[in-house]
Amino acid sequence: MKRKALHVNLDVREPSVVELTVGDRVQLDRLNPARHGYVAERHGDLLAPGAHTVALQPGLYLFRTLSDTNLRVVTGGVAAGIAHSDKDKWPDPPPVRGDEVSGELPSLTIV
Secondary structure: OOEOOEEEEEEEOOOEEEEEEEOOOEOOEEEEEEOOEEEEEEOOOOEOOEEEEEEEOOEEEEEEEOOOEEEEEEEOOEEEEEOOOHHHHOOOOOOOOOOOOOOEOOOEEEO
16 A cells, blocks of 8 residues: 655754654755745755664754654654644545555654
8 A cells, every 4th residue: 555655843942862763765854934934954964764863953843754753852852743734634536547545644653
Protein backbone atom coordinates (compact mmCIF):
# COMPACT_ATOMS: atom_id res chain seq x y z
CA MET A 1 0.00 0.00 0.00
CA LYS A 2 1.21 3.49 -0.81
CA ARG A 3 2.20 5.67 2.17
CA LYS A 4 1.30 9.32 2.60
CA ALA A 5 3.82 11.84 3.87
CA LEU A 6 3.71 12.65 7.57
CA HIS A 7 4.24 16.37 8.27
CA VAL A 8 5.93 16.82 11.66
CA ASN A 9 6.35 20.22 13.31
CA LEU A 10 8.65 21.03 16.22
CA ASP A 11 8.19 24.06 18.47
CA VAL A 12 11.57 24.59 20.13
CA ARG A 13 11.20 26.90 23.15
CA GLU A 14 14.86 26.92 24.28
CA PRO A 15 18.19 25.71 22.85
CA SER A 16 17.67 21.96 22.56
CA VAL A 17 19.18 18.71 21.36
CA VAL A 18 16.93 16.03 19.86
CA GLU A 19 17.55 12.56 18.53
CA LEU A 20 15.61 11.70 15.37
CA THR A 21 15.44 8.13 14.10
CA VAL A 22 14.12 8.11 10.54
CA GLY A 23 13.60 5.39 7.95
CA ASP A 24 14.05 7.55 4.86
CA ARG A 25 15.91 10.70 3.82
CA VAL A 26 14.58 13.73 5.69
CA GLN A 27 15.20 17.46 5.29
CA LEU A 28 14.66 19.51 8.45
CA ASP A 29 13.49 23.06 7.69
CA ARG A 30 13.32 26.04 10.02
CA LEU A 31 10.25 28.26 9.58
CA ASN A 32 11.13 31.96 9.68
CA PRO A 33 8.44 34.62 10.07
CA ALA A 34 7.78 36.53 6.87
CA ARG A 35 5.46 39.33 5.89
CA HIS A 36 2.64 36.92 5.05
CA GLY A 37 3.18 33.75 7.10
CA TYR A 38 6.46 31.83 7.17
CA VAL A 39 9.36 31.01 4.87
CA ALA A 40 11.07 27.61 5.15
CA GLU A 41 14.87 27.59 5.31
CA ARG A 42 16.98 24.42 5.23
CA HIS A 43 18.46 23.48 8.60
CA GLY A 44 21.58 21.36 8.24
CA ASP A 45 22.25 18.55 5.83
CA LEU A 46 19.81 15.99 4.50
CA LEU A 47 19.39 13.26 7.14
CA ALA A 48 19.97 9.71 5.88
CA PRO A 49 18.01 6.78 7.32
CA GLY A 50 19.09 6.01 10.90
CA ALA A 51 19.57 7.90 14.17
CA HIS A 52 20.75 11.52 14.20
CA THR A 53 21.45 13.96 17.02
CA VAL A 54 20.43 17.48 16.02
CA ALA A 55 21.00 20.76 17.89
CA LEU A 56 18.14 23.26 17.50
CA GLN A 57 17.86 26.92 18.45
CA PRO A 58 14.48 28.31 19.55
CA GLY A 59 11.98 28.50 16.71
CA LEU A 60 9.63 26.45 14.56
CA TYR A 61 10.86 23.49 12.49
CA LEU A 62 9.17 21.15 10.03
CA PHE A 63 10.01 17.93 8.23
CA ARG A 64 8.14 15.43 6.09
CA THR A 65 8.69 11.68 6.12
CA LEU A 66 7.24 8.60 4.47
CA SER A 67 8.38 6.26 7.23
CA ASP A 68 7.75 5.83 10.94
CA THR A 69 9.85 8.26 12.98
CA ASN A 70 11.05 8.37 16.58
CA LEU A 71 11.84 11.63 18.36
CA ARG A 72 13.65 11.84 21.68
CA VAL A 73 14.38 15.15 23.39
CA VAL A 74 17.90 14.86 24.86
CA THR A 75 18.00 18.36 26.39
CA GLY A 76 15.88 21.50 26.23
CA GLY A 77 12.23 22.14 25.57
CA VAL A 78 10.56 20.85 22.41
CA ALA A 79 6.87 20.32 21.63
CA ALA A 80 6.20 18.08 18.64
CA GLY A 81 3.06 17.49 16.66
CA ILE A 82 1.65 16.51 13.32
CA ALA A 83 0.91 19.42 10.99
CA HIS A 84 -2.39 19.34 9.16
CA SER A 85 -2.83 21.06 5.82
CA ASP A 86 -6.01 22.38 4.21
CA LYS A 87 -5.91 19.36 1.90
CA ASP A 88 -6.63 17.15 4.92
CA LYS A 89 -10.07 18.78 5.25
CA TRP A 90 -11.25 17.26 1.98
CA PRO A 91 -11.53 13.56 1.14
CA ASP A 92 -9.27 12.12 -1.55
CA PRO A 93 -10.95 11.83 -4.94
CA PRO A 94 -12.04 8.34 -5.93
CA PRO A 95 -9.20 6.35 -7.54
CA VAL A 96 -9.02 6.36 -11.31
CA ARG A 97 -8.49 2.98 -12.95
CA GLY A 98 -4.85 2.05 -12.44
CA ASP A 99 -4.34 4.37 -9.44
CA GLU A 100 -3.68 3.00 -5.99
CA VAL A 101 -6.16 3.67 -3.20
CA SER A 102 -5.19 6.31 -0.67
CA GLY A 103 -2.29 5.19 1.51
CA GLU A 104 -1.66 4.92 5.20
CA LEU A 105 0.10 7.56 7.26
CA PRO A 106 3.40 6.75 9.00
CA SER A 107 3.57 7.23 12.77
CA LEU A 108 5.50 9.64 15.00
CA THR A 109 6.69 8.25 18.33
CA ILE A 110 7.95 10.63 21.00
CA VAL A 111 10.09 9.01 23.69
